[in-house]
Amino acid sequence: MMKIGELAQKTGLTTSKIRFYERIGLLKTVDRRSNGYRTYPPQAVLILGLITTAQRAGFTLDEIRTLLPSDLQHWDHDALMDALTRKIADIEALQARLAQSKAHLLRLVEDIQARPEDMDCAANAHRVLTNMLMEHPENLDVTPDDVRLLDKTDRRLSVRRGRSKKVVSP
Template sequence: MNIGELAKRTGLTNSRIRFYESAGLLKTVDRRPNGYRTYSSDAVLVLELITTAQKAGFSLDEIRTLLPSDLDRWEHDALLDALRKKVRDIEALEQRLAESKAQLVGLIGDIEAKPGDMDCAANARRVLSRMLGKAVDTPTGAVDDKPAGKATRRPRARAV
């Protein structure tokens, strides 16, 4: 099949198909005497594998090492190891994202807990000092010495 037909069957653009070919991912390409590319039916499967792997978070280099030169020669154990490693990578990313989210939610709470008599600049200093774990004097004369990152939370002050 020609590149136009392959593009229709896979939903990819001609340029994306050429890119995968030049990146060494699509190897089932022949050239006619006029220079036109011809693709076997295996090219559809290879391109679907590439796009699915990319959606799952695999880099092109990772995909290149996993794709066999012949689709009949899959390295079962290597494929399973790579899939399991990707699951572990995703779990680690989820953990980092959860920690980042918790920090941001805490920061929002600290900002929203601004005392009514404090201006924004003083509140910013108060919040930054809490983030750095330092004690600071607030305009009310009280010392805010709670270390940053503690699970205890002050009640949020809500504007009425």
């Protein structure tokens, strides 16, 4: 048996984090001495390691609570495999969304950097927004009329600056 300070040292967790896990029911193998000190069995190190690893993998504390057995001898194999498979699917979906976001941002950076030399920043922002709306109006809550209005405004800005611009209407 070990005191909370020793358990904290072995796991790299703070004593307050260990008490928190105990309070919410994730760490159940706690004994109290007559002086009020908590003592923990050696398996507490493993349980806390499992909790930490599961959190890093994206599991919530509630998900961890439902998966952790009351002791480490009685795992629900089917529930564990189902939860792991679902988490893998969640991570894959997140990776796909992140890859899509990254590709969108890279295109946006490219579009911003493709600013004609004689165009000021405001007109370039307008140009980029117009391009975004024309390429992907489904991603924004806009109507085709909104795109046409932005396009007309963009043409007026170009004419006012003494440039004509060929714009393709949607």
